[in-house]
Amino acid sequence: MATGHPVVLPGETIDPSLIPSHPKNPLRLGPGLRHIPPTDIVPTVAGQLITNPIKNSMWIEYNSNRYIPSPNDLILAQILRSTTDFYLCTLSPHTAPATLPHLAFEGATKKTRPILQPGQLVYARVALANKHMDAELECVSSTTGKADGLGPLGTPTATSTAGGGCAFDISLGFARRLLMARSREEGGVGVLEMLAGEEGGGLAFETAVGRNGRVWVGSDSARTVVLVGRALQETDRGGLGLEGQRRLVKKLVREMR
Amino acid sequence: MPREAEPSLNEKQFVTQALQENLRLDGRQLDQYRPLEISFGDQYGVADVTLGKTRVLAKATAEVTVPYVDRPLDGIFTIATELSPMTSPAFEVNRPTETEVLLSRLLEKTVRRSGALDTESLCLVAGQKCWSVRVDVHVVSHDGGLTDAACVAVVGALRHFRKPDTSMEAGRLTVYTPAEREPVPLSWLHSPLCVTWSFFGDDGETAVLDATWLEEQVRVASCTVSLNKHGEICQIAKLGGTPVDAVALLQCTSVALVKVKEFSDLLDRRLAEDLKRRDKGGFMAELRAENDR
Amino acid sequence: MTVTTTAPQAALGVLPRSDGSAKYSHAGYTLTASVNGPIEAQRRDEHAYEAHVEVIVRPAAGVGGTRERHLESLLQSSLAQLILVKNFPRSLIQIVLQVEDSPENDYVNTKLVQASLNLAIMPALVQTAILALLSAGVPMRATATATAVAVVHQDGAKKTVVDPSPREVETARSVHVLAFTSHNGLLLAESEGDFTVGEWDDVYETAKGICCRAGPAKEGTAMVLDDEEASATDMRQFLRSTMESKVAADLHWK
Numbered sequence: 001m002a003t004g005h006p007v008v009l010p011g012e013t014i015d016p017s018l019i020p021s022h023p024k025n026p027l028r029l030g031p032g033l034r035h036i037p038p039t040d041i042v043p044t045v046a047g048q049l050i051t052n053p054i055k056n057s058m059w060i061e062y063n064s065n066r067y068i069p070s071p072n073d074l075i076l077a078q079i080l081r082s083t084t085d086f087y088l089c090t091l092s093p094h095t096a097p098a099t100l101p102h103l104a105f106e107g108a109t110k111k112t113r114p115i116l117q118p119g120q121l122v123y124a125r126v127a128l129a130n131k132h133m134d135a136e137l138e139c140v141s142s143t144t145g146k147a148d149g150l151g152p153l154g155t156p157t158a159t160s161t162a163g164g165g166c167a168f169d170i171s172l173g174f175a176r177r178l179l180m181a182r183s184r185e186e187g188g189v190g191v192l193e194m195l196a197g198e199e200g201g202g203l204a205f206e207t208a209v210g211r212n213g214r215v216w217v218g219s220d221s222a223r224t225v226v227l228v229g230r231a232l233q234e235t236d237r238g239g240l241g242l243e244g245q246r247r248l249v250k251k252l253v254r255e256m257r
Numbered sequence: 258m259p260r261e262a263e264p265s266l267n268e269k270q271f272v273t274q275a276l277q278e279n280l281r282l283d284g285r286q287l288d289q290y291r292p293l294e295i296s297f298g299d300q301y302g303v304a305d306v307t308l309g310k311t312r313v314l315a316k317a318t319a320e321v322t323v324p325y326v327d328r329p330l331d332g333i334f335t336i337a338t339e340l341s342p343m344t345s346p347a348f349e350v351n352r353p354t355e356t357e358v359l360l361s362r363l364l365e366k367t368v369r370r371s372g373a374l375d376t377e378s379l380c381l382v383a384g385q386k387c388w389s390v391r392v393d394v395h396v397v398s399h400d401g402g403l404t405d406a407a408c409v410a411v412v413g414a415l416r417h418f419r420k421p422d423t424s425m426e427a428g429r430l431t432v433y434t435p436a437e438r439e440p441v442p443l444s445w446l447h448s449p450l451c452v453t454w455s456f457f458g459d460d461g462e463t464a465v466l467d468a469t470w471l472e473e474q475v476r477v478a479s480c481t482v483s484l485n486k487h488g489e490i491c492q493i494a495k496l497g498g499t500p501v502d503a504v505a506l507l508q509c510t511s512v513a514l515v516k517v518k519e520f521s522d523l524l525d526r527r528l529a530e531d532l533k534r535r536d537k538g539g540f541m542a543e544l545r546a547e548n549d550r
Numbered sequence: 551m552t553v554t555t556t557a558p559q560a561a562l563g564v565l566p567r568s569d570g571s572a573k574y575s576h577a578g579y580t581l582t583a584s585v586n587g588p589i590e591a592q593r594r595d596e597h598a599y600e601a602h603v604e605v606i607v608r609p610a611a612g613v614g615g616t617r618e619r620h621l622e623s624l625l626q627s628s629l630a631q632l633i634l635v636k637n638f639p640r641s642l643i644q645i646v647l648q649v650e651d652s653p654e655n656d657y658v659n660t661k662l663v664q665a666s667l668n669l670a671i672m673p674a675l676v677q678t679a680i681l682a683l684l685s686a687g688v689p690m691r692a693t694a695t696a697t698a699v700a701v702v703h704q705d706g707a708k709k710t711v712v713d714p715s716p717r718e719v720e721t722a723r724s725v726h727v728l729a730f731t732s733h734n735g736l737l738l739a740e741s742e743g744d745f746t747v748g749e750w751d752d753v754y755e756t757a758k759g760i761c762c763r764a765g766p767a768k769e770g771t772a773m774v775l776d777d778e779e780a781s782a783t784d785m786r787q788f789l790r791s792t793m794e795s796k797v798a799a800d801l802h803w804k
Contacts, residue, residue: 005804007794009684010632011692011732032689034634044634044689046793048801063800064687066569066587078265093262094346094589096640119266132639154267166271166282173800188803216267222275230284239802255284298580298651303610305650310566314650318611320659341608343568343584343646350606350614393611395648397582398565421659436656 005050008043008060018049022056030059063173067092067212069126069135074179076153076167076210077137079120087116089124089137091212098135100124105139106147114152121153121167121216123208153208153216165206165218168229174236178209184242191235191245195228199249203227227256261347264474272475276457276465283309283469288512290467291402295413295524297531301440302418306410309469310400315410317392317418321432324380324387332379333389336364336411344399356403363404363451363494364394367483368411371449371491378444381423386430388420390443401469404481408451413524416445417531449491450520452513453481461499464509466516480506482513486521558677558788562685562796570686572678577713578653579674583682587643595642600635606646607675617667625675628729628738632680634689643688645679655716669742670719672727673698676738677785684793694737695761695785696729699753701745708749710756724749728757732786761785 008014019041020027029035032045043049047062067075069091077089080097088097100122102113116122128136139150154164170178177187184190195203205219205228217228231252235245264272272282279287291309298305302317324331338361340348348354368374379388392411396403419440422433455468455476468476478498483491490510495501558576565571568584575581588601595602605625607618625645633643652671676696683690700714700722711718719725724743731737741750763784 007790007797009693009732009790009793010690034689044691045687046684047687047797048804061801061804062687062797064569066589066686068588090262094586096590117266119263119269121265121267131637164267164270164274166268166275167265168282177803222271222278222280225271226275226280226282226284229282239799241802252284299578300651300654303651312565314648316610316650337613339613341646341648342586342606342644343565343582343608343648345567346586346589346642346644391611395608395610397584397648398567400567432659434657434659435654 005048005061007047008049009046010042010044012043014041014043014049018051018058020051020053020056020058022053025056028055028057030057032060032062033058063171065171065213067172069098069129069212071126071129073126073129073211074150074209075124075126075137075212076208076214076216077122077124077212079116079118079122081118082116087122089122091135096134098126098137100137100139104137105151106145108140116152120155123150123153123210123216125150149208154218163218163220163222165216166225166229167214167216168233170213170215170232170236172211172213174232175209175211175213175215178215178232179211188242189235189245190242191231191240191249192228194246194249195231199246200227200253223256227252261345264471268471269475272472273457276463281465282471285467287464288466290516291469293406293409293520293523295409295527297413297417297527302414304410304413304417306406306413308402308406308409308467310398311402311406312396312398313403313406313410314395314397315392315407315414316395317390317414319388319390319418319420321381321386321430322389324384329384330380331376332387334369334374334376334379334391335389336361336369336392336394338364338394338396338407340396340399344396359496360394360396360403360407363481363483363492364407364411366492366494367408367449367451368415371447371483371485373412373445373447373449374415375444375446381430382425390415390418390420399470401471401473402453402467404453405451405467408449408483409520409524412448412450413528415443416448416524416528418443447485447487447489448521448524449483449485450517451481451483452516453479454509454513455479456499456501459499461501462505464501464505466512480509482510484510484514484517486514486518488514558785560677560681560788560792562681562792568686570682570684570688572681572685574674574678574681575651576674576677577670578651578715579649579671580651581647581649581674581678583645583647583678585643585645585679585682585686585688587686587688588638588641589644591640591642596640597635599639601633601638601641601643603630603633603635604642604644605629605679606644608646608648610649610652620667621672621675624672624738624740625679628676628694629679629683631737632690632692632694632731633683634691637689645682647675647678653716655720657717658720667742669725669727669740670698670700670714670716672696672738672740673713673729676729677789680789681792685796692731692733692735693789694729694731695789696727696738697757697760697785698725698727699757700725701743701749701753710752712756712760726750726753726757728754728761730758730761734758734762763787 047060051058080088087100124137127138180187208216217225294307296305304315306313340357422438455465456478457463480495560574564573570585573582605622607621673696700711701724702709702722724745726741729738
């Protein structure tokens with residue numbers, strides 16, 4: 001392990017020389033760290049300590065399975081039931097439901113709100129998350145009033161003709177890597193590009209990755225959905241690098257033909 | 258307690274639709290099992306079975322007790338199944354769910370009622386003393402196929418188990434500790450195993466082996482066949498669900514026999530390997546004892 | 551007849567369907583733990599300002615009884631100290647510990663239902679629970695390490711035995727279990743039997759030497775230590791190396 005990014009355990013003292021000290025910007029603490037006034041910064045989870053001296057921030061990089069809502073995360077929610085003003089949705093099994101107001105959809109009014117069945121998958125953004133309250137979701141950007149790709153999944157819309165599709169469970173760390181702006185360079189995942197590209201023989205499919213560890217795959221062909229889902233899950237579970245992913249995609253495409 | 262999470266509408270529809278095209282989410286054939294593996298613990302009578310992501314642990318124990326009044330010549334044999342919150346937070350301690358009741362009944366019918374263990378051999382003194390053999394089944398991880406995996410675990414644990422040796426002299430019963438006499442295996446008659454079929458589609462026309470948890474939540478009917486490698490059927494359970502064609506069921510039974518033979522062979526092989534491993538330990542132990550003197 | 555491993559062994563994330571899990575074996579004990587949480591708590595367990603920590607101990611054979619309830623209550627109060635419960639109000643953190651294998655005493659035939667306390671299993675329970683919590687990424691104040699020490703009187707001489715076997719527990723004058731946090735604080739101390747304050751102090755020092763060895767020793771000094779305390783394993787170093795390999799596996803893409 002590189003000395004610049006040491007592994008830390010909960011409660012360990014962090015070497016003060018590792019804490020970034022920017023003359024102007026305030027120090028920003030990310031996940032896995034807590035501040036005990038006045039000056040102690042203590043890790044709360046086991047992982048790798050990452051520091052960014054330019055942004056003057058530090059956080060712990062780790063992987064887990066249980067999603068804890070945080071604002072602006074894109075998530076894959078499942079409708080539980082509808083109440084008078086909002087839908088109750090599940091983000092992860094056995095947790096308290098999140099709320100999705102009936103009016104938090106593009107162009108929704110009292111009369112034109114979308115009707116969603118229990119069990120329907122919805123791609124949404126976390127609008128409000130607070131440890132003392134249930135999370136609140138939205139399927140519309142509050143600034144532009146546009147859906148921006150959010151909304152119920154697997155129902156024919158103006159932009160998509162794919163069938164119902166299927167959701168697959170992945171680890172939170174892998175979901176985060178898939179959502180990175182440059183996932184191939186920064187996150188080391190190129191499996192989706194490969195499937196759509198040369199290695200996969202140009203498969204046509206859509207995906208919606210939720211930070212809560214679920215990914216939805218839609219396509220006209222059920223075979224493609226299964227192939228993409230398996231490729232994602234096996235990349236995650238096997239901890240494959242780019243070369244391993246290329247081999248996996250080739251193997252799966254050959255198998256499923 | 259939060260209920261078990263239902264699969265989403267998208268998943269439910271997709272699983273059924275894909276199966277009509279002979280496709281499963283994990284890429285298996287319809288009649289293909291996930292890899293089954295059996296390992297034994299350091300102590301006698303501990304079997305650990307994994308079937309894909311499903312993992313079941315069984316532990317056999319024995320103690321001397323008084324036989325039931327109406328069966329003075331028989332020992333006591335019980336199988337205890339309890340699903341803990343480890344399986345899923347939806348299971349609560351001391352509150353049996355339907356899954357748990359069905360699992361324990363099927364195991365009971367398959368292993369106990371089929372006379373796999375000779376209970377008469379457990380009797381020590383008629384009407385006064387007998388062995389009580391107990392198998393505890395712990396479902397550590399549940400991803401479908403519980404019955405099949407649990408049955409292999411129970412049979413494996415019992416066949417691996419050794420009970421303390423005993424002797425009768427002038428009406429006095431002596432139970433030897435493992436330090437005094439090497440424990441002895443149970444009197445085992447045959448190894449019945451379960452194979453579960455799941456049915457999908459409107460008329461249950463698609464039959465699938467070893468369904469995962471997601472598939473189990475979507476299936477319209479299921480049928481568990483218990484048989485041993487000689488093809489003797491111990492029980493068939495088709496509990497509710499969509500009616501299935503009788504000819505299809507017959508077909509299922511013959512495929513089940515092939516699977517049971519495979520599992521029996523694996524079990525025999527693993528037991529033999531474990532015996533070998535222990536034997537080596539015993540030889541080493543003897544050498545050490547020699548040196549002490 | 552049994553093959554007992556003396557060095558502790560652990561595997562993390564062994565249960566794919568729970569949030570965190572660990573399999574741990576040491577001194578003949580093998581345990582698996584699962585951690586789920588934070589999840590929705592039942593009404594009766596709900597606290598307005600903190601998470602409820604639930605510990606369930608399941609024996610390998612038989613149904614859990616008073617003995618397991620006692621172990622659970624000891625673990626519950628220790629672990630609730632370590633977990634940052636205030637981070638997740640109204641929720642539940644559920645820890646289930648399944649005993650898979652425990653060493654047997656070859657000199658007695660065990661009965662299934664035993665009322666007596668089994669303190670010797672405690673360190674394995676603590677260790678497994680901590681590993682599972684770390685694997686689940688549950689925020690914690692600190693980690694902890696634990697060990698069991700027995701005081702045996704043999705031929706008029708007193709002897710402290712670390713990780714006693716069931717036979718040694720049976721013949722020991724007193725058995726002690728101690729757990730220390732990674733800040734060297736005493737987290738748990740349970741004793742059973744007849745002992746003097748002096749004996750307890752000895753036990754405390756022995757246990758502290760195992761649980762709280764300061765930092766990874768350099769090559770040369772490690773050798774000297776090994777000679778002095780051949781039987782003693784460094785629990786803290788073990789915990790650290792287990793977590794290091796887990797983190798390295800998780801972040802292979804970095």
